[in-house]
Amino acid sequence: MQRFVKIFGQQTCKVIGMIHVDALPGTPRYTGNWKQTIEKAIYEANLYKKHQLDAVLIENMHDIPYIPERLLGPEIVACMTRLGQAVREVIPKETPCGVQVLACGNKQALAIAKASQLQFIRSEGFVFGHVADEGYTDACAGDLLRYRKLIDAEDVLIFTDLKKKHSSHAITADVSLLETAHAAEFFLTDGIIITGTATGHAASPEDLQQLSGRVKVPLLIGSGVTKENIASYYKQAQAVIIGSHFKRNGSWLEEISEQAVEDFMRQIRELRQGFE
Template identity: 35%
Template sequence: MDLNQIFKTGHPAIGVVHLLPLPTSPRWQGDLRTVIARAEQEATALASGGVHGLIVENFFDAPFAKSQVDPAVVSAMTLVVQRLSQLVPLPIGLNVLRNDACSALAIAACTGAKFIRVNVLSGVMATDQGLIEGDAHRLMRYRRDLGADIKILADVLVKHAQPLGRPSMTTAVQDTIHRGLADGVIVSGTATGHAPTVEDLARARDAAGDKPVFIGSGATIDNIAHLIPAASGVIVSSSLKRKGQIEQPIDPIRTRQFVTAMAQGLTTRRLDRSKANHSMALN
């Protein structure tokens, strides 16, 4: 997966647009125009703050369907993505929660979106929706049938879940890439807003080879400079909200501060590597 080709940078910050409740969800308010307006506001704030891509997610539909969402959710998300693609000049991805990867792929294929996020691509995870089984076989065949070059980013040991058995980070990443055929992997903490450890990110990078590894949760203005040297990119939303509150809309100022802190972390890493290489040359 060539991150530069999609995001115009080798270390993208991907901002998440958390959609308000969609039709058929328990908290649906009956007005899709309000959902679209909020999505436009968040996408614009993220773009003005300097992120390199967006991912649209039906975050406020909780409690989520275990696998396949209602067709009305697919229709609504398609309308939103189509509108955002006309509004901001950024690559867009999809995450259809909890694990409707085929719907995400279908929306992406019809709207020109570049990638999707899949919570469980390989293995079995115990979640608040019950046991969710990855179905990489079906998803990869579906992508082939659609004839779409849509990249698949898959969570490894996804948040808000526990694996059956005790797979190591290394094993989980290798299975997701080599047996699940993911184009990249995502490493998160235990829940929304919880960051992965640098050690887990490093293990994932070692196991992933030339595939990118994304931070999937818990990245903040305060910790991103520390985390990003161990990753290929970051998916972020909660810490960019006004006052850091999940229910609030995206704050463009906080977004700009986050992107700046991330760039500083990458600059520090390059300087450290340059010093290390210079020291080795002298020895």
């Protein structure tokens, strides 16, 4: 928890805004709009800055269909590093910025964070193997933390998904959510992310309650948070990651809606005043 507090501060329930960058060069949906991709990321970063979000997370969400980590090309790392630098230049230095590379590009994310001076990454497949829609994902904690040491990036926090969304967990069905959380904690995660079963699907408040007070690392909600349900997470979660809810019609495929961001942050301010 100390590593989290050092970067994010003490206040309960930090709001991390997602920047879903456009499809990158070399991926099926790329349309030759690289300059526009950078400008759009900068626009969204400025919008989050304007509405005083607590942190920002960039992700290559539009690079569908995703491929396993071993197939990710150097162009993805290069482009995400450029985007990370662009966002970092906009966001105040005291505001944490992070990166996620799909699918399971955790080493790549660490390298990007190191080069772009970002403060955290979101990692999939940290503990236990599972079958995702892009194929089999093996546990990576031991290799990933050794790589973090190797590149002198130990100041970069690693937040880890439990029972990754868009995945089958039949082979670990006998391992409970709490046991998975304890395994991630034992393997030195800097924070545990709880999600629903798919992008935009709400995480179960019962899952949060099951873990709250039973692990010593921060708990983050990683999908499905809205202004209508934030109150059910607010008191027990150290942070929420918002992507789909900030988009038009609540769809990650749509453009960002400033009104949605403004409405959500107003709700957060009211909750913070109520809990002071």
